[in-house]
Amino acid sequence: MKSIIVLENSNSKVSIENGELISFIFKGDEYVHQKGNKGWRKSDDEMFPVIGPTSMNNYRMHTKKGEAIQDQHGLLRELDYELFYKDNACVKFIKSYAANTKINNAKFPEKSTESLLNWPFDFTFEKHFTLKEGMLEINFIINSEEGMPYMLGYHPAFMLSDSGKETLIANDKNITLENIYEAGHNAFPVLNTDKIVLKNIDKNDLEITTTGFDNFMLWTQVDNMLCIEPITQYTSYTDQKFSEENMRLSKGKNEFSVKLKVI
Numbered sequence: 001m002k003s004i005i006v007l008e009n010s011n012s013k014v015s016i017e018n019g020e021l022i023s024f025i026f027k028g029d030e031y032v033h034q035k036g037n038k039g040w041r042k043s044d045d046e047m048f049p050v051i052g053p054t055s056m057n058n059y060r061m062h063t064k065k066g067e068a069i070q071d072q073h074g075l076l077r078e079l080d081y082e083l084f085y086k087d088n089a090c091v092k093f094i095k096s097y098a099a100n101t102k103i104n105n106a107k108f109p110e111k112s113t114e115s116l117l118n119w120p121f122d123f124t125f126e127k128h129f130t131l132k133e134g135m136l137e138i139n140f141i142i143n144s145e146e147g148m149p150y151m152l153g154y155h156p157a158f159m160l161s162d163s164g165k166e167t168l169i170a171n172d173k174n175i176t177l178e179n180i181y182e183a184g185h186n187a188f189p190v191l192n193t194d195k196i197v198l199k200n201i202d203k204n205d206l207e208i209t210t211t212g213f214d215n216f217m218l219w220t221q222v223d224n225m226l227c228i229e230p231i232t233q234y235t236s237y238t239d240q241k242f243s244e245e246n247m248r249l250s251k252g253k254n255e256f257s258v259k260l261k262v263i
Contacts, residue, residue, distance in 0.1 A: 064147070
């Protein structure tokens with residue numbers, strides 16, 4: 001059942017559908033990719049507890065508690081958010097997972113050989129939206145036992161002009177859509193930075209700043225949409241083995257943030 005929550009102030013309006021950011025309007029201009037338009041069937045998503053194409057690992061990854069079956073970008077996307085807090089400027093959602101629960105894989109059978117996914121750790125995953133003047137802040141809180149291995153990525157898609165002329169600035173370098181197209185399904189890496197600016201040609205620019213992630217990757221195959229994805233780890237171009245040896249280890253409570261600011 002669809003449930004849309006709207007947050008609004010003097011110059012901005014945000015719409016959230018079952019925990020998914022589906023609209024961020026500032027002074028009448030839409031910044032979020034609209035579902036139904038070409039490019040991607042969603043507007044945002046999360047990648048957890050792994051990022052990247054696990055098919056290279058036969059969908060298996062090693063942990064101290066045994067082998068887990070994970071499809072591309074993990075199993076969090078297969079769980080439903082529950083609303084647990086709301087006021088005029090803030091809304092909070094949570095997903096909960098019990099260790100070793102088998103979860104249906106939506107990619108099976110068309111895009112995966114695995115019908116069920118699992119993870120050998122309990123966790124809760126919170127997603128908070130807070131609307132401020134000209135800015136939307138999105139916070140993530142992961143609670144688990146200490147030492148749980150994980151990767152985290154946030155996967156929002158932004159609306160472009162459909163001209164192919166937008167550019168981005170990160171690490172004092174210019175990135176074109178042509179650069180991103182050339183990366184293909186691997187996505188274009190932007191590493192060791194907590195800020196990236198999308199230079200729009202038909203509206204104000206958008207500055208994306210993060211805490212806790214330290215990297216981005218960029219993906220699109222169309223001119224009207226761009227995914228700008230904060231990530232804790234980039235795996236696509238590497239011979240990455242999906243093992244806890246190559247992942248972060250939980251502190252018990254782990255916090256991350258993404259700020260979308262119109263400039």
